[in-house]
Structures are given as C-alpha cells and as structure tokens.
C-alpha cells in the first residue's frame with residue numbers, strides 16, 4: 001500500500017497515508033522489512049520508548065539485527081555520521097547532547113530573534129526589488145544557513161558550499177538512494193569534514209567562545225571530545241539547522257498561497273505568524289519519517305508484537321493528520337487551537353534540539369513576508385523534490401500580484 005519512491009505518492013502522500021492510518025495503527029511491510037506506525041498516539045509513545053533506538057550497534061551485532069553491513073564504499077560518509085546526535089544512543093548521546101544543549105540555552109536562542117528579524121527584512125527587500133524570486137534559493141536558504149552559522153560561529157563566506165554539502169549528504173536518508181548519490185554524499189561528507197577540521201584547528205590556535213570553540217574546549221568527565229566527535233556534531237547541527245527549516249517555509253508558503261483565505265487571516269492580523277507556523281509544520285511537515293530499531297524482546301506497539309531486531313518507521317505526516325487529535329485534519333487552519341500538538345519536532349531523547357531556533361526563524365520570516373509582501377502569489381506551480389523522507393520543493397517561484405504592483409505605484413507615485 002505504501003511505496004515511498006512512487007512519484008504520485010510523493011506528490012500528495014496524504015490520501016494514501018489516511019487509508020493506511022484508518023486501516024490500522026501498525027503495518028508490517030515485508031518488502032520494505034519494517035513496521036509502519038501511523039497514528040498520533042502511537043508515534044508519540046514510540047518516540048519516548050527507550051526500548052527503541054536510533055541505532056543498535058551499542059547493544060548487538062549486525063547479524064543479530066539482520067542488518068546489512070555499512071557499505072565500505074561510503075566509509076567516509078559513515079565516519080562523519082558516526083558521532084551524529086541523530087545516530088547515537090546513551091551514554092554517548094547523553095554526553096554529547098548535554099554539551100550541545102549548554103550552547104542552545106533559551107537565552108542564546110532568544111538572542112537570535114532580532115538578527116533573524118533584520119536578516120529576513122534585508123533578504124526580502126532584495127528579493128522584492130527583483131519582482132520575481134525563488135523563495136527557497138533567494139530567501140530561505142541564505143536566511144537559515146546564515147543564522148545557524150552565526151549560532152555556531154561558522155563563517156558564512158562558504159554558505160553555498162555548506163548548502164551543497166548538506167543537500168548531497170541528506171540524500172543518504174532516503175529509500176532509493178542510488179550509488180551515484182551515495183558517492184556524491186560521501187565526497188560531500190569528506191569535504192565537509194575537512195572544512196570543519198580546519199575550523200577546529202583554528203579554534204585550537206586561537207580559542208574563542210563560539211560554539212565550535214566551546215566544543216573544542218569542552219571536557220566531559222575529564223575527557224576531551226575527539227575531533228571526530230566534534231566533526232559529526234558540527235555537521236549534524238549545520239545540516240539539521242537549515243534543511244527542515246527551509247522546507248517548512250517552502251511547503252508552508254505553498255500551502256498558504258493555495259489557501260488565499262488563510263493567507264488573508266495572516267495579512268489582516270487575525271492570526272499571529274507564530275501560531276500559523278505550528279499549523280504549517282502540522283499540515284505538510286518537512287520530515288515525514290523517522291526510524292527506530294527494536295532493541296529488546298517483548299515490545300508491543302498498539303497491541304502488535306514487534307520482535308527485537310525489527311525496524312519501525314514512524315509516519316509523521318500521517319500522525320499530524322490523525323483525526324483522533326486534529327479536527328478536519330486535511331484542512332489548513334492557521335488559527336487551529338491545538339496545532340502545536342503536531343509531531344513535527346519529534347519527542348523523547350532525540351527531540352529536536354533546534355526547535356526553539358526554528359520557531360524564531362520561521363516566525364520572523366513569515367511575519368516579514370506577510371508584512372512586506374501581502375500580495376505575494378505563486379509565479380508557477382512548484383515541483384516537488386522526488387523524495388519522501390525529506391519533503392520539499394525544488395524551487396518556489398513567487399512574485400507580487402501584478403494588480404498590487406500597479407496599485408502600489410499609483411499610491412506612491
């Protein structure tokens with residue numbers, strides 16, 4: 001019933017996800033060798049279940065877990081992933097996450113609010129001057145990468161390289177990664193690693209108190225973080241720090257411009273951008289699926305026994321449209337009272353560490369768009385990236401409605 005590589009499914013996965021969800025909470029897919037979890041309550045509890053893990057290698061072998069060995073051709077990629085927060089489990093996860101959390105304090109994140117507002121306006125001004133622009137390439141990408149670089153202390157002069165490495169890297173998380181993409185991801189990971197190593201060497205020569213400086217100086221229980229651990233941590237923060245935020249804005253603005261009444265509620269000030277952001281993440285989340293390995297015997301999900309060594313795939317887009325939690329879940333309602341109950345940022349020990357930053361960024365950019373470009377419209381129908389897990393568009397070409405242009409020049413001129 002679910003083929004994550006099918007173009008028609010990728011174009012609009014929600015009807016299929018709804019059928020799957022209403023047929024049952026858990027589906028064993030023999031072909032894909034996994035259990036899909038479809039409903040909000042079950043996805044939520046899986047995220048918090050410590051018997052499920054992002055990785056199994058801390059408790060068992062590849063043979064025991066019936067897992068294919070990591071392909072040695074992509075060794076450099078695996079090495080960069082080795083210490084990524086997303087792929088480690090306690091105690092390593094606890095140790096590294098604690099360090100990262102000490103930099104992502106509420107105060108440090110709150111201090112990004114004004115820079116985010118300013119940057120959104122600066123970038124948007126330049127875009128609006130051009131008339132037609134790609135919301136992703138011209139606005140969201142430079143916006144998000146600049147802000148995460150600023151938080152980490154990474155110079156922005158190579159921001160296009162960072163975006164390129166990241167786009168190639170995350171292709172490894174899809175179902176149908178080709179050898180060509182894997183090779184490209186591996187080269188990207190190696191270039192990214194070399195770049196971060198230079199930054200580490202630089203901080204060793206001249207210590208400073210930005211986040212990379214802090215990771216270099218950090219000692220946990222008397223041990224330094226190794227360079228490999230710092231590389232993985234910086235790479236995951238840089239990648240996760242913009243991919244999902246950019247796609248949330250692209251998916252969200254596409255949804256809003258397709259629902260002019262909802263866009264109007266924002267333009268008229270009836271609904272605050274911060275509230276709308278939650279509904280946009282719920283309605284068309286940028287990350288659709290996360291996996292866990294079953295690490296122990298005796299696990300049951302919604303009454304279905306799932307043996308040790310199996311993989312479960314939590315369907316976030318399905319959970320976010322579960323009618324058991326959200327009324328009329330297929331409608332976009334920017335003022336939805338319980339929109340923030342979405343699963344978009346995950347939960348449990350791997351819950352998104354960047355969620356407060358993402359919320360600030362999305363709020364500031366949506367506010368700037370609504371205030372500065374109330375007559376925004378799609379210049380053409382955007383085309384989806386042909387991938388299910390990381391859901392986004394290739395480009396979102398927008399422009400100011402021609403009548404609005406004339407109106408503004410008549411009024412001002």
Ligand code: HEM
Nearest residue numbers: 085086240241244245248290344345346350352353354358
């Ligand atoms: C709308 C934007 C974002 C969405 C929807 C999102 C979503 C998520 C989700 C669902 C997870 C949990 C993965 C799992 O359970 O396996 C996660 C983890 C993570 N996110 Fe985000 N994220 C966003 C923005 C950001 C930003 C701006 C950062 C930058 C700091 C970030 C950094 C991370 C990191 C480092 C992790 C791994 C945490 C861990 O495993 O302990 N994310 N994110």
